[in-house]
Amino acid sequence: MLRHVKRTRKRLHVALVYNSDLGTGQIAPEDRGSVHDLRIMIRRMARTLRSVGYNVTVLPLARDLFGFQRKLRRLHPDVVFNQYDDVVHGALYEMRLAAVVRMMGYPVTGSPALALGLTRYKYMSASLLHGASIPIPPQTELLERLGDVDRHKRAFPLIVQPGQEHAGIGLERDSVVYSKKALRDKVRHILHEYNQPALIQAFLPGREFNVGVVGGHRLRVMPLAEVVYDLPDDIPPIMSYAAKWVETSLEYQNTRVECPAQVEPELARQIGVTALRAFRAVSGWGYGRVDIRLDDEDMPRVLEVNCNCCLDEGMGLARSAERAGIPYPQLLQLVVKAALEGPPYDVDIPMVQPISRPV
Ligand SMILES: Nc1ncnc2c1ncn2[C@@H]1O[C@H](COP(=O)(O)OP(=O)(O)O)[C@@H](O)[C@H]1O
């Protein structure tokens, strides 16, 4: 007798993890994205991941790490989709979720902990890129004491920012300095207010690009996005805190992103290659966004690598991907695929013992 065996392909189980910690007290504008908008984004992502056939469990993580680990172990997903965006600033905390999940033996989307931690320390990643012969802005230096300002002579203008921040934090109208006195004032401000060393670099006056990259072993560059500033001369053309978050500011209202950017093919190729090399150099994986600016000779130089950059629909990377003919659901699929491929040299050895074991 013929027996018909119905073969059903197992659906991939994705645990979508995000930071649900509302924190206490007032929420800063740069964190609103990590709290309210994040919830909406997570819902949208879950829906999109389901639409391409995955089983999705949304798993919030606030402060109960042990509870989280218990739940994750019970779910035993095929892959963890990492949307954990820590709201604690000036820290390496972004890397923690990736580290914990890998220690539990599950594949995780995006970059490994090493890359996430490293790229939060701007001087460390700039030094690494420089060591790999990837162009960065000249005169890149980390000033840890006010006295370092007098260490040697420098050419101006310079840009000064906190060495361990992101999201435009600490970037203001006076962040581009034209004199030693202004440099000293700004460095003092950063050391005291942010309790961090100050990163200084030559201020590059050229065009600025956000370069999206997607994929695992086969990493692709997305169509370039250009940041276009239309600001009066006394406001520096930079993605400052105001330009990013303060909707009523002149900076916000006169800064826009053009995607795809109008760039001649040879320059676009150079920018793309630089972005790919930079992403690989910091051990980035899966998806990311490399910020690049041209110097006065139109040479692309890397400002920073954003490893687990924003993946929201219609924004940044997702918008660039759409321009490349990759709709949002397919982008998320590529991110999951890259996670399953796993970064090279990664070993799959669970190291965290089951928590519920009897003592
Ligand atoms: N060396 C530089 N020259 C010119 N502009 C810069 C330089 N470094 C940073 N900027 C400007 O500051 C913005 C934010 O810097 P970035 O290092 O990307 O920090 P963040 O993590 O805050 O995005 C950039 O998008 C760019 O506009």
Ligand SMILES: [Mg+2]
């Ligand atoms: Mg940036």
